[in-house]
């Protein structure tokens with residue numbers, strides 16, 4: 037027989053009685069011839085051989101001359117390494133049992149028969165030993181594995197492992213549970229899990245879940261739970277459960293929690309980014325659509341109105357282009373904050389992109405409420421913004437569509453609000469507009485224009501018209517402005533206002549602008565070749581052209597290609613274009629002037645330029661915006677702005693041009709104020725090239741320019757809305773050699789004053805449209821070099837004289853005037869004028885005194 041690992045089996049007999057030892061040895065010789073049997077007579081001998089020649093099995097006599105077999109069992113070297121069978125004499129079995137308890141495998145009571153059966157005993161013992169050893173090993177590894185897992189569960193910091201009974205009493209609580217929930221194992225064990233970590237609102241449900249799991253033996257599927265920490269804060273965990281049921285015992289529940297708070301925060305951040313606008317923090321388009329759908333769903337059941345308000349900032353692109361994108365961004369954020377402030381919590385404000393915002397009012401009772409809110413929004417936005425040391429006044433255009441009136445579908449509501457917003461823009465911005473079905477038509481047209489515009493350049497559908505500018509000193513054409521027109525195959529001549537903003541928006545303005553520059557230069561060269569005496573041509577630049585690409589390079593190239601003298605080309609840029617990025621703007625402008633072209637600032641007065649700012653720009657002309665010219669004769673504010681611009685231009689040695697001059701009164705007034713050039717329908721509308729050439733060819737000065745020069749001498753203007761009185765006054769004064777002009781209301785009077793050289797104005801106090809005092813208030817600002825006489829009753833006169841500044845050349849004529857009194861007072865007024873006001877400039881410097889009224893009253 038071989039040993040466990042197929043080696044020769046080594047049997048060691050430890051027996052001091054030789055006869056016994058040999059009998060045993062003999063039994064092996066017959067039954068196990070391959071076994072190597074060795075005999076030791078003492079314990080010492082047995083021990084000595086153990087290390088060098090360890091046996092596979094030992095048969096040891098209980099009592100040996102030098103000790104008991106029990107001592108062999110306590111020897112560490114042989115403990116557990118091989119089986120020991122104790123041999124004992126009859127009657128000594130108790131000791132043998134004690135030896136077995138101490139580790140011996142079995143005992144044999146010595147007898148001849150037992151010796152003869154010894155091979156079978158040994159074989160059985162070895163089999164038993166091997167089995168025992170395997171068992172022990174299995175037990176050992178089980179123990180090891182359990183303690184390993186216990187340790188892992190106990191110490192793993194990222195998985196909270198808690199064991200509890202069906203009633204929630206905690207029985208096991210690992211280190212991670214301590215870290216997650218803030219209770220040590222000592223504090224948690226014995227308390228109820230529901231009280232420790234389950235928020236109050238979830239306790240009843242959690243209790244039901246525990247009972248269900250215990251009853252069915254099935255754990256609920258993993259779920260996310262937001263649990264309580266000891267300090268009251270929340271922790272989000274992914275919880276898995278297990279139910280352990282042992283026969284005869286109450287089930288045990290286990291919960292395994294993984295902290296997913298950070299993942300949750302990341303998910304929430306991702307969710308936030310996916311649903312919010314990064315710049316302003318408002319909802320983005322996707323979230324807005326979601327909310328809109330929800331609101332519509334709810335409104336369909338509740339019967340409420342839902343309103344969509346689409347808002348676009350007016351002139352934002354100009355500000356963004358000229359003051360830079362970071363400025364634009366700050367402005368957008370400021371606008372977003374204001375919008376957010378205006379609406380209720382239940383409403384949504386979103387940014388759709390660029391300068392486009394949208395508001396959702398989910399619970400509207402009356403459509404009128406939406407109008408009120410829209411007004412409030414516009415009002416709120418109109419409060420000046422202070423950004424980077426600048427004060428910016430913004431306005432916006434708002435389009436409104438309503439559910440259910442305008443559509444039941446979210447996308448259509450937004451589209452309709454967009455259409456209404458477009459209408460508000462067309463009205464000049466700063467207003468809101470409710471959607472109306474007929475607006476659709478207009479929106480379709482715009483879309484059509486946009487796509488046609490892209491092809492217009494290729495198809496050569498653009499042309500230039502030319503509008504003359506006239507020098508007021510000579511009355512001769514001083515140059516012209518090239519103005520683009522689109523010869524649309526179906527719509528006919530399209531004005532720039534209908535496509536330039538669209539071209540700006542789409543970037544098409546850059547190639548269009550290049551075409552305009554080339555065409556204007558080519559045309560002037562062609563005129564020159566035909567002998568048309570062209571002074572110069574002004575071309576409009578867009579902000580985009582100014583900012584993108586190499587504008588000086590382009591100008592140089594075009595001049596080179598066409599061979600045009602640079603002095604004949606003028607480039608018009610708007611005030612807002614040159615506001616920002618001062619250094620870069622000045623560099624481009626200087627490069628342009630170095631080429632030899634002239635520069636002018638268009639639409640002047642609408643922007644924010646200061647005198648100091650302007651003085652850095654190498655410009656030649658300031659063009660006063662049309663809006664100030666429109667009411668220059670009647671509105672003191674417009675007149676003050678226009679005259680200040682003229683004065684400012686002259687101080688900077690620039691020429692002032694007034695554009696949009698439509699009436700002779702405007703022209704005359706401007707000339708009196710020293711304006712250098714004018715442009716406007718009064719002289720000519722923009723003309724096609726051939727008509728403009730014809731105009732220039734026959735240019736012998738514009739006759740209307742000399743009209744204001746007529747009528748020298750003493751001129752009196754009488755303003756009265758009663759024809760009889762007007763006649764009487766005229767008759768009374770007719771013989772005194774004055775040139776008498778009459779007007780039946782204040783506005784007519786202002787027109788005449790602008791056109792004519794009037795020294796004395798006589799006006800009734802009580803007139804229908806505006807009173808005599810108000811009329812004279814305007815005259816005082818618009819024509820400070822006039823003497824004013826008001827016809828009033830005694831009471832009016834007293835009331836008025838308190839409020840009037842008697843430093844002004846202003847006097848009263850009583851309603852009960854006599855011819856003599858009237859003639860005397862008018863004569864005095866002319867004398868007073870001649871002494872004090874003959875030179876208007878001197879008159880504004882000196883403070884003239886009031887002429888004495890003829891009735892003796894001041």
Ligand SMILES: Nc1nc2c(ncn2[C@@H]2O[C@@H]3COP(=O)(O)O[C@H]4[C@@H](O)[C@H](n5cnc6c(=O)[nH]c(N)nc65)O[C@@H]4COP(=O)(O)O[C@H]3[C@H]2O)c(=O)[nH]1
Nearest residue numbers: 519520531532552576577578696697698715716717718722
């Ligand atoms: N009511 C009134 N209007 C008068 C009078 N006199 C002139 N106008 C109009 O005033 C505008 C003057 O041009 P703008 O201020 O540069 O204003 C221009 C300019 O900003 C832009 N624009 C025109 N052509 C071009 C171009 O080639 N390139 C660029 N970037 N913009 C252009 O379109 C604007 C409008 O051009 P238009 O429709 O041609 O309008 C022209 C002209 O026809 C008048 O007495 N009364």
